[in-house]
Amino acid sequence: MEEKKNLATREAYGLTLAALAEENDKIVVLDADLAGSTQTAKFAKAAPERFVDCGIAEQDMVGVACGLASCGKTAFLSSFAVFATGRAFEQIRNSVCYGKYNVKVAATHAGITVGEDGGTHQSILDVSLMRSLPGMTVICPADATCTEWAVRAAAELNGPVYLRLGRLAAPAVYEAGQEFTLGKGQLLRTGSDIAIFASGLMVSQALEAAELLAAEGVKAAVVDIHTIKPLDTELVCSLAERCGAVLTVEEHSIIGGLGSAVAETLMEAGISAAFQRVGMKDTFGQSGSPAALLKYYGLDAESIANQAKATLARKK
Numbered sequence: 001m002e003e004k005k006n007l008a009t010r011e012a013y014g015l016t017l018a019a020l021a022e023e024n025d026k027i028v029v030l031d032a033d034l035a036g037s038t039q040t041a042k043f044a045k046a047a048p049e050r051f052v053d054c055g056i057a058e059q060d061m062v063g064v065a066c067g068l069a070s071c072g073k074t075a076f077l078s079s080f081a082v083f084a085t086g087r088a089f090e091q092i093r094n095s096v097c098y099g100k101y102n103v104k105v106a107a108t109h110a111g112i113t114v115g116e117d118g119g120t121h122q123s124i125l126d127v128s129l130m131r132s133l134p135g136m137t138v139i140c141p142a143d144a145t146c147t148e149w150a151v152r153a154a155a156e157l158n159g160p161v162y163l164r165l166g167r168l169a170a171p172a173v174y175e176a177g178q179e180f181t182l183g184k185g186q187l188l189r190t191g192s193d194i195a196i197f198a199s200g201l202m203v204s205q206a207l208e209a210a211e212l213l214a215a216e217g218v219k220a221a222v223v224d225i226h227t228i229k230p231l232d233t234e235l236v237c238s239l240a241e242r243c244g245a246v247l248t249v250e251e252h253s254i255i256g257g258l259g260s261a262v263a264e265t266l267m268e269a270g271i272s273a274a275f276q277r278v279g280m281k282d283t284f285g286q287s288g289s290p291a292a293l294l295k296y297y298g299l300d301a302e303s304i305a306n307q308a309k310a311t312l313a314r315k316k
Helices: 009-023 041-046 058-070 081-086 089-097 112-117 126-131 144-156 202-214 233-243 258-269 290-296 301-312
Strands: 027-031 051-053 074-078 103-107 137-139 161-164 186-189 194-198 220-224 227-229 245-253 274-280
Touching (some): 009 041, 027 041, 041 051, 058 089, 074 144, 081 103, 089 103, 112 290, 126 137, 126 245, 137 144, 186 202, 194 202, 194 258, 194 301, 202 220, 202 245, 220 233, 245 301
C-alpha cells in the first residue's frame, strides 16, 4: 500500500479494500453510484467481478448486501454517511442487524468537514443512529493507518459493522506496527489533570489542544476512542477517576454519540468528574471551508483547549 500519511480516511479505505481483494475472495463491495468519491472504485478495478454498483438506491443496496452475506460473502457497502445511515436506516435495522448479517456499512463524507456541501450533506447524527442498533459495532478511525487496521478488523469480524470515514485529509496519528484492538481505546498522551476522549478527525485536534494546554502547565491525557461501540469502559472509568475531569470531542452531535456513550458509562459506574461534551450542539452545520467550520463550531484545537480549561475550573 502507498504511503498513507495525511490521506483522507476514505482514501485509506479504498486502498485497503483493493489490497483485500487479492487476499480474501469472500469480500464483495457495493456502492451507490459514488465509487469515485467513496474510493470503492479501487476495489472495482482490482476485482470487478466482486463489485456491484447499485445506482442511487441505498435501500436496495443494503438488501443486495444482505443477500450476498447470506451466501457466505463478507459484504462492504458504501455511500455518503448522510444517505447510508439516514435513507437506509430501516433496511440496516431490519435486515442487517435484526438478521445479524455479515455486512459492513462503510460510510464516507461524515461530519461537518464535508465543508461547502452544507448542512444537508453533513452527517452529524450517524453515530447516534448506528450506535442504537443492537449488535452493531461502530468504528471511527483517526487517520489512514488506523483506517487500514479498522477495515481489516471489520473484515475479520463476523457481524454488522459501521465504519465512519471522512472526506478531508487526516493528519497522521499512528505509525505502522502499532497495536490495534477493536473495542479498546488507545492512550496517545498521558496526563493527570484532564482526560480528553476523541474520535475520528478530532483525535489530531485533541492532541494539538493538549500541546497548547501543556504550555500552560496543564497535563491532559488524550485517548483515541476509535471503537465507539463497544466502548472501552474500563479505560474510560480509570482515566476519569485518575484525572477527575473529562472532555469528549467528536465531529458529531453531542446527542447520542461519543459524549453520550462516555457520560452513560461514568454515570452507571458512579464516577463523579467534571465533564463536558464538545461537538455539534443540537444544530445543523452550514456551508463553509472545513477549517472555518471547525473554528465556528468550537472543534479546532484552540477551542478544545479552552473548553478543557473551563472544565478544569469546575473540577472538585
